[in-house]
Amino acid sequence: MEAKVAQSLNLTPWLNSDYTVPTMKNSMRLNSRFEKNKWVHVPIKCNYSLTIKPAMGRRSVGLKLSCTSQNSKASVLESGTVTSEEDLILKKKSEEIEPCLSGRCIYLVGMMGSGKTTIGQILSQVLNYSFFDSDKLIEKATRGTAVADIFKLHGEKIFRDNETEVLHKLSSMRRLVISTGGGAVIRPVNWKYMHKGISVFIDVPLDALAQRITAIGTASRPLLHHGSCDDAYTQTINKLSKLWEERSEAYTNAHVKVSLEGIASKLGHEDVCCVNPTQIAIETLIQIEDYLKK
Numbered sequence: 001m002e003a004k005v006a007q008s009l010n011l012t013p014w015l016n017s018d019y020t021v022p023t024m025k026n027s028m029r030l031n032s033r034f035e036k037n038k039w040v041h042v043p044i045k046c047n048y049s050l051t052i053k054p055a056m057g058r059r060s061v062g063l064k065l066s067c068t069s070q071n072s073k074a075s076v077l078e079s080g081t082v083t084s085e086e087d088l089i090l091k092k093k094s095e096e097i098e099p100c101l102s103g104r105c106i107y108l109v110g111m112m113g114s115g116k117t118t119i120g121q122i123l124s125q126v127l128n129y130s131f132f133d134s135d136k137l138i139e140k141a142t143r144g145t146a147v148a149d150i151f152k153l154h155g156e157k158i159f160r161d162n163e164t165e166v167l168h169k170l171s172s173m174r175r176l177v178i179s180t181g182g183g184a185v186i187r188p189v190n191w192k193y194m195h196k197g198i199s200v201f202i203d204v205p206l207d208a209l210a211q212r213i214t215a216i217g218t219a220s221r222p223l224l225h226h227g228s229c230d231d232a233y234t235q236t237i238n239k240l241s242k243l244w245e246e247r248s249e250a251y252t253n254a255h256v257k258v259s260l261e262g263i264a265s266k267l268g269h270e271d272v273c274c275v276n277p278t279q280i281a282i283e284t285l286i287q288i289e290d291y292l293k294k
Contacts, residue, residue, distance in 0.1 A: 086278045093285045094126035100292050101127070103174040105197030109254055111244065112182035113213045114204040115277060122281045124177040133179045137166050147181075160187065167193040182243070185250040198291065200284055201254035205261060206244060208272050210237035256287040 106123060108116040117133055124131035135147050141162065142150065150159050163184055170178055171193035178197075184190050191199070214233045251257075260272040263283050269275060 084278075086276075086282065090122075090126055090278055090282050090285070093282060093289070094123075097285050097289050097292070098127050100289070101198070105129075105170065105174065105176040105178060106288070107178050107180055107194040107197055107199045108202060109180050109185050109194070109199055109251060110182065110202035111204065111206075111209055111240065111247070113209045114182075114202045115280065116179040116202055118277050119202060119280050119284065120177045120179040122277055123284065126281070127175075127177070129175045129177045131177050131179070132170060134163060134166050134170070134184065135179075135181050138162050156183075164190055164193075171196045183247065185247055185253065191250075191253050195253075195255075198256065198288055199254040200256045200258060200288065201251045202280070202284075203251070203257055203259045203261075205272055206237060206240050208260070210240055211273070213240075256284070256291050258284050258287055 106120075106127075106129070108120050110116055120133070121131050123129065138150070138159065139145060139147060145153075147159065160183070163181060164187055167178075167180070167184065167190050170176060176197075180190075180194070184194075210233055214236050258280065260275050260280065263275045263279055264270070264272045267275065267279065
């Protein structure tokens with residue numbers, strides 16, 4: 001894969017100047033079934049410059065940050081060795097749809113825990129796109145401050161202001177798959193930016209989301225975190241249900257909907273948890289193709 005998308009980001013942190021920001025390792029790993037396959041190293045360099053404005057009312061400190069959010073490992077699909085029928089289907093469908101996209105970005109939206117990052121990384125590989133996670137870009141703007149800490153120290157509004165600015169900047173780029181935060185859909189202006197590309201809603205039943213999130217904990221999810229309790233699942237699904245009430249209508253703005261219940265039904269599964277990331281990626285490409293034909 002010959003890619004020219006890389007990042008050289010000029011990010012302006014908007015934290016108070018007396019706050020000590022922890023450092024972070026600039027690395028991301030693909031959490032999908034492709035991890036177990038053979039990899040071909042393909043470095044990706046970027047030449048985009050992204051400047052994120054500080055939120056109002058905060059002293060800013062200049063920061064020039066160069067980092068790599070590289071698709072530095074190409075999956076087995078690109079090495080010429082295909083391991084399963086699903087991989088073949090995914091490869092074929094990506095080859096069919098990639099020219100039709102004309103370089104348009106793909107924005108993945110959905111509730112937290114819906115697998116946007118995993119699916120986004122798979123799609124970026126098979127389409128020869130580059131992958132960005134909007135939350136990770138905001139964290140880099142604060143030199144590694146976790147999203148949960150940003151909420152705690154500065155409030156949700158400050159986070160949302162910078163999320164909007166990230167989406168604004170990314171919307172001027174091409175050939176990107178972007179995983180957005182679960183609440184990015186609540187601001188109409190964000191849809192203005194995302195609709196410059198193709199927006200995809202990954203729809204996962206709340207009970208499946210609650211099971212996933214409960215299993216890994218809620219510490220990194222500020223709108224769900226409830227500390228330790230005897231019935232973490234009940235606490236999690238109650239909070240998810242409230243968020244769903246606030247956001248469900250906004251998700252209908254997406255160009256494309258990918259339903260895990262629909263995929264499970266097609267495949268004859270009774271439980272959506274039996275649907276794997278490759279199957280979701282295939283369905284995503286099918287739904288995008290249908291949308292482009294309209």
